[in-house]
Amino acid sequence: MHPALIPEKHPMCGKYMEALVQCRKDNRFSRYIGACNDITYDLSLCLVKEKKIARADRQAQWHDQWRKKKEEDEARMLALKEQAAMSKSESPKEVSSEMQQL
Template structure:
């Protein structure tokens, strides 16, 4: 199972998504017997890579926010 295949939500995987959707359109019965399986595997790998990139970016943002909040707490504690 994969997430919804919307191109604007998965810019890194757009090319593979388009190929996968074309394969499904070109082979309406073949898709059930593995005609598009190779593309599905590539798509899953791409989604994993995309998720890892997003996770890293989110971690960096949360780290910066945590540091900012800690410095603000120190400033407020010093003023009291």
């Protein structure tokens, strides 16, 4: 199944869409027994390629955003671990100073 045959929406596949429309006009009844199958197959392949190209840009943007968030999360976790280590190292000192006062 393919989308509506509007060449303006799919500039890479416009020639296949026009050919399919023409084939369907020329073969009103024989199109039901496969007269236009080759063109339909070529159109489907073209649409898949077009979608991969369009998707590649969005996917690259998503990967960049994901990397930035991952780096921020790693930095935040490192800061939390350092803070936890500092609080653990300070705790025994406070306890020992309290013990000395007693």
